[in-house]
């Protein structure tokens with residue numbers, strides 16, 4: 001199987017796009033495909049799918065599925081700079097997610113010039129960039145950054161600090177991470193220094209902690225933890241956000257999407273986007289006024 005650096009984009013009605021991704025979710029051959037689905041134009045009722053297949057087989061399956069529906073318009077693009085894919089590496093390969101390139105010490109000197117590069121040494125912390133949940137968060141953030149700026153960003157469950165460091169490196173004035181695990185906080189602060197990023201990390205048990213509240217309210221909150229704490233944190237995350245602010249949530253399985261979404265929509269959030277990678281889901285939810 002050859003590797004691919006292809007992005008497939010399809011536009012159509014909500015029903016048509018949702019029917020295609022439901023079909024993919026049920027297809028074990030497409031388990032490795034990352035895709036996102038969102039409402040691109042609310043007034044005209046136009047929805048959009050972006051899919052990132054990793055093999056030629058997946059490209060063929062996706063294109064056949066999309067082109068089989070005359071109600072969808074489909075384009076296939078070769079991703080411009082695919083050098084990262086060709087890299088032969090020892091240890092974990094680097095990860096590309098939108099504009100972000102997450103790499104380890106062994107990749108030093110091989111980073112692209114046109115990406116936001118995040119050097120992450122994981123140690124005992126979670127978040128090398130390889131997990132589907134971290135990639136989902138970075139893709140969601142990359143998409144939002146095409147239209148918005150986020151002055152104040154909070155990363156709940158920061159692990160290695162990769163998400164808050166991504167925020168600091170793309171212009172956020174405040175990029176604060178918090179974790180219940182003290183060793184992760186130390187590693188995240190070391191990673192911030194390694195990346196010369198103005199991100200900082202604190203050990204806190206909840207969002208009510210003065211170290212977290214003191215820097216808020218926030219324009220964007222990342223939380224890549226598990227579904228039950230995401231549900232439990234729906235009110236604290238709402239309180240931590242400004243009206244119109246965005247929550248990027250992950251750590252939930254596709255099968256847990258409804259439960260987590262309901263906890264947030266019942267508190268006035270609107271679901272803007274879902275990103276699927278492997279069995280995992282990332283959600284973009286915007287707080288109402």
Ligand SMILES: C[S@@+](CC[C@H](N)C(=O)[O-])C[C@H]1O[C@@H](n2cnc3c(N)ncnc32)[C@H](O)[C@@H]1O
Nearest residue numbers: 126127134157158159179180181184224225229
């Ligand atoms: C899946 S890792 C995510 C790491 C990193 N943010 C990423 O996206 O790769 C989850 C992290 O959340 C922390 N965590 C779990 N529950 C938490 C909670 N209720 N509040 C803060 N941190 C939490 C864990 O210690 C762990 O470091």
